[in-house]
Amino acid sequence: MIVGKIVRFTAVLPTLVISLLTYLKTDFSNYYMVLGAVSLILITSTDRLKWAGVGLVYLPAAYTVYLLFSGNPAPFLGLATGYVLASPIVFALAAYNSRNLSGLLTGYFTAYVFATLLYSVAEGGSTKPEAIFTTLVRNLIGFLGRDVVNVIPPQNPPIFLMSSITGAATIALMLFTAAKPDGLPHITSEWVGAFLAAIALMGIGLLTVIFYQWLTPAMLLGVVSLLTLAAAVMLRWWYA
Amino acid sequence: MRLTNEGFKLLATCFTLTLAATTVIVYPPLTLSTYAVSVFALTYIILTARRLSRIKSTAFGFSRRLDVKMVRTGERFTVEVTLTNLSETPLHVVLNDVVDKLVLVEGSLSVEERLQPRQSVTLRYRAYAPARGVYRLGPPVIRVVDEYGLVCRVLVLEERANLYVFPSTVEKPRLSEGVKAVQNVYVSGTGLSVKYGVEDVFREVSEYEEGQPLKAVDWRRTARMDGELYVKKFDRVNRLRILFLVEVTKAGLVGSPPLLDSVFDAVMAVTKAMVESGDIVTVRLLGITGGNTVTVYNTAGLEELAYFLIASKPVPAYDLVKETEETGEFDAAFLIGRLVNVRPEQLSQLSEKLRKTGCVLFTLIPTLDTENRIQRSLAILEDLRVGKFLHIANVAKVSQHSLASYLAHLHRVLRAAS
Numbered sequence: 085m086i087v088g089k090i091v092r093f094t095a096v097l098p099t100l101v102i103s104l105l106t107y108l109k110t111d112f113s114n115y116y117m118v119l120g121a122v123s124l125i126l127i128t129s130t131d132r133l134k135w136a137g138v139g140l141v142y143l144p145a146a147y148t149v150y151l152l153f154s155g156n157p158a159p160f161l162g163l164a165t166g167y168v169l170a171s172p173i174v175f176a177l178a179a180y181n182s183r184n185l186s187g188l189l190t191g192y193f194t195a196y197v198f199a200t201l202l203y204s205v206a207e208g209g210s211t212k213p214e215a216i217f218t219t220l221v222r223n224l225i226g227f228l229g230r231d232v233v234n235v236i237p238p239q240n241p242p243i244f245l246m247s248s249i250t251g252a253a254t255i256a257l258m259l260f261t262a263a264k265p266d267g268l269p270h271i272t273s274e275w276v277g278a279f280l281a282a283i284a285l286m287g288i289g290l291l292t293v294i295f296y297q298w299l300t301p302a303m304l305l306g307v308v309s310l311l312t313l314a315a316a317v318m319l320r321w322w323y324a
Numbered sequence: 325m326r327l328t329n330e331g332f333k334l335l336a337t338c339f340t341l342t343l344a345a346t347t348v349i350v351y352p353p354l355t356l357s358t359y360a361v362s363v364f365a366l367t368y369i370i371l372t373a374r375r376l377s378r379i380k381s382t383a384f385g386f387s388r389r390l391d392v393k394m395v396r397t398g399e400r401f402t403v404e405v406t407l408t409n410l411s412e413t414p415l416h417v418v419l420n421d422v423v424d425k426l427v428l429v430e431g432s433l434s435v436e437e438r439l440q441p442r443q444s445v446t447l448r449y450r451a452y453a454p455a456r457g458v459y460r461l462g463p464p465v466i467r468v469v470d471e472y473g474l475v476c477r478v479l480v481l482e483e484r485a486n487l488y489v490f491p492s493t494v495e496k497p498r499l500s501e502g503v504k505a506v507q508n509v510y511v512s513g514t515g516l517s518v519k520y521g522v523e524d525v526f527r528e529v530s531e532y533e534e535g536q537p538l539k540a541v542d543w544r545r546t547a548r549m550d551g552e553l554y555v556k557k558f559d560r561v562n563r564l565r566i567l568f569l570v571e572v573t574k575a576g577l578v579g580s581p582p583l584l585d586s587v588f589d590a591v592m593a594v595t596k597a598m599v600e601s602g603d604i605v606t607v608r609l610l611g612i613t614g615g616n617t618v619t620v621y622n623t624a625g626l627e628e629l630a631y632f633l634i635a636s637k638p639v640p641a642y643d644l645v646k647e648t649e650e651t652g653e654f655d656a657a658f659l660i661g662r663l664v665n666v667r668p669e670q671l672s673q674l675s676e677k678l679r680k681t682g683c684v685l686f687t688l689i690p691t692l693d694t695e696n697r698i699q700r701s702l703a704i705l706e707d708l709r710v711g712k713f714l715h716i717a718n719v720a721k722v723s724q725h726s727l728a729s730y731l732a733h734l735h736r737v738l739r740a741a742s
Binding site for chain 2: 193
């Protein structure tokens with residue numbers, strides 16, 4: 085069981101690290117932001133804490149809305165920013181609690197993207213709660229309005245650190261397939277074959293990233309598309 | 325070969341995320357990570373599919389067992405399906421069975437197990453059949469799933485098995501009904517001897533000819549004579565030829581158990597007694613097109629008759645005249661049914677037609693047992709309808725639960741007269 089927990093924890097580690105880097109740059113002077121972040125995390129926790137989370141969500145939300153209409157928007161913006169800042173952790177928790185690889189992979193990807201986006205905002209200088217929230221909203225409106233596309237973060241997390249941790253997370257994601265509820269992962273010959281194939285093709289992808297960056301997206305998508313097609317053909321006709 | 329639900333979700337997730345990571349969100353570590361996991365998952369699926377494709381149905385031993393020899397309507401029975409891994413490798417299997425229209429009352433139709441070589445798993449469930457007929461069991465479907473539950477191979481082990489469900493026996497037979505007198509009847513027949521019963525009548529002793537059975541040899545005569553073998557010859561003279569004309573219409577589906585089931589039950593029971601007495605019984609179902617006749621010469625043919633009756637499906641209506649155009653030669657015939665589609669004159673014509681061939685026709689109209697006011701009211705209406713037939717010779721109303729005893733009584737009368 086402990087092996088499974090370690091594997092899942094490693095899989096969500098990149099999100100936690102990026103979130104930590106984001107929080108280090110964030111100004112937590114608005115306590116409503118802390119309240120928002122904690123309540124959102126609590127609501128995804130165990131049943132007993134969930135009720136506490138509901139209390140912590142609805143009461144401050146109602147109170148900050150009252151304050152907003154009273155002419156004091158800072159608590160409302162702080163609470164909303166707290167929710168936004170906690171979202172990568174919530175996605176990471178959902179991924180951690182997932183029981184299948186597709187769920188873990190989806191949670192991992194979503195949490196990673198949100199964490200990177202928030203890091204980009206914080207690294208860009210928006211450290212105050214109001215600034216973080218308004219920047220995100222502005223980006224969202226710009227994206228939907230086709231005006232300013234700011235989805236690709238201009239300020240990325242440290243590439244070397246993140247490459248190492250993401251590499252470990254990738255191996256953890258693969259190991260999760262073989263993980264058992266109790267005991268060590270059950271490694272089959274097919275798992276080893278697939279692992280080696282993934283490492284080999286990732287090596288080619290890495291070389292493409294370094295030397296032919298413009299070709300990378302097309303190459304990676306092409307390989308995955310071909311493999312998907314091959315899998316479909318083999319399952320449907322070849323090995324029918 | 326198929327993907328499991330989880331395998332399909334993973335494949336779709338991998339492709340979608342790779343598409344997103346290479347077009348909208350391009351952050352090299354995340355993109356390469358998503359790509360690597362996708363390649364891993366897809367390669368694993370392909371390699372596993374290749375391995376599972378080598379597993380054939382011969383890798384499994386299969387048996388199905390019922391805890392009863394004869395299944396009757398409403399009676400619960402247990403089915404045990406056992407699957408054995410005959411291969412040399414452990415296999416993760418999901419065994420599913422199909423029970424057609426049977427009602428499952430206990431247990432599950434699916435079992436999942438990781439089978440070591442030579443290990444077995446048993447799927448056990450209880451069910452019952454709501455009505456008489458032929459039900460299908462199976463075919464059992466085995467899904468051999470890979471270790472991580474992403475790919476599975478589907479194997480169908482055998483064809484469907486037929487389960488013949490017999491009508492339930494009519495409960496609480498009444499003694500008074502069983503011994504009540506039947507009306508005097510005109511009986512025809514070719515029998516010569518009441519004394520010898522069904523035993524064959526001795527005709528002569530003759531010399532043995534090649535091909536004759538040894539059991540026919542008269543050993544006493546042979547011993548007394550000069551070494552030649554002699555055989556006894558017998559004539560079968562009082563074997564009755566009996567015809568059952570059974571209406572198989574939807575009008576017989578009333579009651580619980582249905583009248584039709586009671587009729588079948590009685591016909592089977594009486595036919596058994598008749599063939600054990602040496603008679604030849606022909607059962608013809610009225611309303612069934614094609615293959616509607618079965619002749620039973622001995623007890624070995626009873627099974628065929630049972631399956632024949634069980635598999636029959638009632639029709640809305642039939643034409644008595646058309647169905648009885650060719651009847652053959654019989655000593656006695658029993659027409660059993662509610663006669664909803666029959667007019668009295670048609671019945672009289674049939675009776676006359678059979679009489680000319682030396683056959684006597686008995687018509688039995690089964691009636692439901694009444695237990696409440698509504699049923700009694702319906703029974704009165706039924707009596708009014710049936711009344712027009714009762715003036716014809718040898719027509720009688722018979723209670724549902726005493727059909728068998730009534731038929732047996734008629735048979736005894738016939739044998740005594742033959």
